[in-house]
Structure formats: C-alpha cells, structure tokens
Amino acid sequence: MERREVLKMSAAAGAAGALTLGRVSFAEAAPTTGRAGGGPAEQSRTVTGHLPAGAPDFVYVPVDVPPGVREIAVAYRYDKPTVPDGTAGNACDIGIFDERGIALGGAGFRGWSGGARTEFFLRADDATPGYLPGPVGPGTWHIALGPYTVAPQGLDYEVTITLRHGPPGTTPAPVHPPERARGRGRAWYRGDNHLHSVYSDGKRTPAQIAALARAAGLDFLTTTEHNTTAAHRAWEGLWGDDLLILTGEEVTTRNGHVVAMGTDPGVFIDWRYRARDNAFGRYARAIRRAGGLVIPAHPHATCVGCSWKFGLNDADAVEVWNGPYGPDDEITLAEWDNTLVTHARGGGAWLPAVGHSDAHRDPDVVGLPQTVVLADDLSRRALQDGIRAGRVWIAESAGIDLSFAATGERGEHAGIGERLALPGTAGVTARLTVSGAPGCTVSFVTDQGRRHTAPLPPSGKGTVTWRTTPDNAAYLRAEVRHPSSAADLPGPMAALTNPIFLGRR
Numbered sequence: 001m002e003r004r005e006v007l008k009m010s011a012a013a014g015a016a017g018a019l020t021l022g023r024v025s026f027a028e029a030a031p032t033t034g035r036a037g038g039g040p041a042e043q044s045r046t047v048t049g050h051l052p053a054g055a056p057d058f059v060y061v062p063v064d065v066p067p068g069v070r071e072i073a074v075a076y077r078y079d080k081p082t083v084p085d086g087t088a089g090n091a092c093d094i095g096i097f098d099e100r101g102i103a104l105g106g107a108g109f110r111g112w113s114g115g116a117r118t119e120f121f122l123r124a125d126d127a128t129p130g131y132l133p134g135p136v137g138p139g140t141w142h143i144a145l146g147p148y149t150v151a152p153q154g155l156d157y158e159v160t161i162t163l164r165h166g167p168p169g170t171t172p173a174p175v176h177p178p179e180r181a182r183g184r185g186r187a188w189y190r191g192d193n194h195l196h197s198v199y200s201d202g203k204r205t206p207a208q209i210a211a212l213a214r215a216a217g218l219d220f221l222t223t224t225e226h227n228t229t230a231a232h233r234a235w236e237g238l239w240g241d242d243l244l245i246l247t248g249e250e251v252t253t254r255n256g257h258v259v260a261m262g263t264d265p266g267v268f269i270d271w272r273y274r275a276r277d278n279a280f281g282r283y284a285r286a287i288r289r290a291g292g293l294v295i296p297a298h299p300h301a302t303c304v305g306c307s308w309k310f311g312l313n314d315a316d317a318v319e320v321w322n323g324p325y326g327p328d329d330e331i332t333l334a335e336w337d338n339t340l341v342t343h344a345r346g347g348g349a350w351l352p353a354v355g356h357s358d359a360h361r362d363p364d365v366v367g368l369p370q371t372v373v374l375a376d377d378l379s380r381r382a383l384q385d386g387i388r389a390g391r392v393w394i395a396e397s398a399g400i401d402l403s404f405a406a407t408g409e410r411g412e413h414a415g416i417g418e419r420l421a422l423p424g425t426a427g428v429t430a431r432l433t434v435s436g437a438p439g440c441t442v443s444f445v446t447d448q449g450r451r452h453t454a455p456l457p458p459s460g461k462g463t464v465t466w467r468t469t470p471d472n473a474a475y476l477r478a479e480v481r482h483p484s485s486a487a488d489l490p491g492p493m494a495a496l497t498n499p500i501f502l503g504r505r
Contacts, residue, residue: 017057018272021049023140024063026163044162051147051155057254058272060102061143063161069136070166072096074143075119078157088304090155091115093146095227096122096131099139104279105270105286108142110134112227114252115148116201124169129199130230134171136163148254149304174233176265182241183219183378190370190398191220191383193261194250194297194319194356199223199231203361206231210238210245212359216367217398219378220244222261226252232265244378248292251283256296256308258284259319259356261387262380263292275309284314293384295354298322300331312339312351317387321355321369321394325493333496337477340499341447344474352387352417352498355394369394369493374416390417393497400436404478406500407431419501424471428502432478435461440480440494446473456480470503 026043047061065072076094083089095112102108111131113120120128127133147155183189196202197209204212206223213221223231223245232247239245246262255275263269267290273279284294293316299308301322312318320332336353343350355369374391375382386392393402393416406420407413409427414420420428430444438460444452451473452466468476477499484491 017274018060019056019058020060020062020142021047022062024061024161026064026066041166042162042164044160046158046160048156048158051150051157053150053152053154055147055150055155057146057274059145059147060097061145061159061161063141063143065099065136065138065141065163067138068165069138069163070168071121071123071164072136072141073119073121073162073164074159075162076145076157076159077118078155081151081153083151083153087152088149090151091148092155092157093148094120095144095146096120097142097144098134099137099141102142102144104272105283109268109270111230112144112200114146114201114226123164124171127230129197129234130225130228132228132230135168174266175236176232176247177235177239177245179246179381180377180379181220181239181244183244186374186376188372188374189219189378189383189386190367190372190395191218191222191244192216192357192359192367192370193222193246193248193295193354194224194259194322194358195221195366196225196250196358196360197223197231197234199234200225200228200250201360204359206234206238209359209366210235210243212366214243216365216370218243218367218370220246220383221366222246222248222259224248224250224259224261226250227271229266229268244380244383246380246383250297251287252305253280254305256310257298257306258287258310258315259293259295259297260287260290261293261295262384263287263290280310281314288316291380293317293387295319297356298328298332298358299335300328302328315351317352317354317392319356320353321493321496323358323364324368325396329493330490333493337445340475340477344447344501344503350390350499352390352392353394353496354387354392367397369396370398390498391415392417393495394493395495396493397436400434400480400495402432402434402478402480402495402497404430404432404497404500406476406502414500416497416500419503420470421504422470422502424503425469427467428469428473428476429465429467430476430478430500431463431465432480432497433463434480434495437461437480437494440482441491443479443481445477445479447475448473468502473502475499475501
C-alpha cells in the first residue's frame, strides 16, 4: 500500500482519541509459497503511513482474515527523528484484536506488547509472549498502534501482516496457579504484587522471577504484565507450598497505571481511556467483579503517562512505595498521609498503603519493597482481606522485621490497621519493635506530623515507645528510615506501617 494519512474516525473503538485506517485485504495477494490445492501457503501485505504530531491515542489497522488461516504474524517499525532537547520523540506501541472486535472491554483482545517488541505471531497452539494463543478465526481483525509520543515531525510507520494457511491446530487448556498455598495459618505474609516478565516489557522469565521471589523470602507474588493476561498461564510448575502466585494485570493507561491484584485468571481489564473519558469507575468495578483489588501504582512517577490522574475514590489501596525509595515515593506518602485525617474525623473508609518492587530486569530487586500482610491463611482471599483492612506494613527486604501496637492504660490494645477506642484524654502508649535495621531511626507520625524520633541501637534491633492521647493524635503510624544524605531531607525508607487510629467514632 502507498503511504497515506489516517483516513477516518472510529466509533467502533468506543474511546476518545481512536482512529481507524483503511481495510487491508488479502484477496489479491500473490502467494509466496505453493501448497497442495493451489492456494497460497503464506500471504503478506505491508501498510505504510504517517501520523502527525498530536495523533490519537490508538490507531487501528483492520485486516480481513479469510478462512483457513493457521497463523497471523505482524512486524512493524517506525522512524525516530532527532528532536530538540526537552521534546518527546516517537514511541509507538502495538497489539492486536481478533474478529470479535475492538469495543472497550469486549472479547476481541488477543495481545499487547507495548513497545517491547517489533514483531509477534499467534496461532492456536502458541503465541509470542504477551499474546494469547487461540484459533485465527475468519473476519476483520485489528492491529492496534499506540503512538505514545509523537515527534514534531510526525511518525512514519510500516506494518507488515503475514497470514500462514494450514490446519488450525489445537489450543492447550491453560493451567493457572491455585488460589491457596499451605501457609502458616494466621500470620504475617510477605509479598510483591507488581512484577514484570518477558510477557510484557520485562527481561526475566517467570521461572527466574519465582526463584528470585523465594530468595527474597516472599510468600506470595502477583504477575502484573502491562495490558495483557498472557502470563497467567506461564507459571505452571513454579508455585508450591512455599510460594503462592496470584494473577493480575498492570492496567497501563495514558493517565496512570493501576495494579489489578488477584483478578481471576484470564480476565482482561481494558486500558484504552483517559481520565477525561470518565470511564475508570467502570473498569475499577470490573477488577472487583473479577475478584481483584484496585491499587493505583506509583502515583507520582515522572515517566510519561505514569502519574495517577483518576483520583482515589475507586481504589482499595495505594502503592506509596515503588522500587528503591525516592522523591516520588516521598510525595505519594505525604499525599496518602493527608487522606488519613479525613477518615479520622469520620469521613468514611480509609485507603491502606502498600509497596511493591515493579521489578523488570537486572538490577531491579524482586521484593524491594515488599508488602507484609496479616492474613488468616496464605490464600488470595485472605491476603486481599488483610490488605483491605490495612493490616499491612512495608519493608525494603525480608531482613527487616517489626511489630507495632498501641495500648491503653487499662490494657486496651490495637494493632496495625485497627482502632484503639478510648476517651480523648486517655493515655496511649505506642510501641515499635524492630530488627534488621542497623543505622536506622524510628519515627512516630500523627496527624500533626512527625512527633517522636529515636535512633535504633547499632545492631538495628530495639524497641521505641512514645506516649500520647486520642485528643493529641488522631492516628499513629511508624517509619524506619536510613540516615539522610542531604540536610533537611528525610532519609530513605527502610520500613513503614499503616496507621492505628485513636479515639471513639
């Protein structure tokens, strides 16, 4: 096909900022290889075009797939012209939808690799990681281009579609991880719920991630590839009594990412909308219907499209610590802390804090940080219940352990995520016991800010206490930090807890 501009708006996509190109037909394609019966064994067509600066979020290439196709393969490339300093260059993602269509939340999704790959294939018995094996049914398929950023000069692209004919093959039944592991009964379990493998833009295999999770002392993990469920079937043989593997997705929109933690295997959550489309509530509900938790990821990350614009009303928890602790985590932590006051004054439910590694490749550390959950057993439901209740603290590694509680003068007691219901003037003692944090400092934080700070012994093991009242502190939470490397700035986090609320409701 000759180079051409985008042809028409697409209402079928169901989202703002979507365009559809002209249809690609194979009716006139010349065979490249002969086969029995006289028909072509393989057909290829190439589409070229240009997208201007300010191109829509999604550009669809409709492809007429005739009967008898065994495999569809796609390769693409685009130019990367020089741009001025401070200006985004070209970056274009890719994926595919089958003959069931491209409607938002529809059944047609068959895979997404973002910008991680330049080619892919799929057929009944196999597919490129990130794509779903299954029959190549006749009808109109759509290749989805996602011009993430476009240079001022525009973006020139080339897409080559190859159809291979032959027997359809058989799709193996997926084997998904079980929802429960042996565990230790009611206990604190360590996990990492934000991880990437070769099934999206990571460089590690699921087997490598499972080995690293065990080495990091984790009890559970969640597979969360960008905008695909293809990895849900890729963990066979990797779980065990010592490691629970949950399925999920990192729903990667243009206005922020959300970890769908523990969704049912194979359930796809769409990502093709922005905050201005007022659609996120629908997909948050879809995550919950699939048995998952809605967890905004790295809300103040600085990468394009990474910062969270959808608000927190539909969230079940928030990722306040993502990977090695940095300035964006400090901002998220402060923002989250501000929301605790609303709950303390009777403003409805509060949002627990969690932390995950978002590990993609070496040297990313699986389990830095890790979410530590008090759960009734090592199962999807029990872990999710523990997170919803805020029975969670976050650590940089399994080398750190802690316990945090508040007690009243008559033996009243509350732990992380709980409320100590006492009169406003009643005395309350906060007690934090820590091990594995040499050189660190403990702080107690309330709605007034940081109220008490004390260094741990050189061994990194010790107990710190502080007294207050419900009138003086609406809640208590604890932080364990490394020494600061800059004046007037807090040091990197080693561990932090969710709050204990004080006073009667």
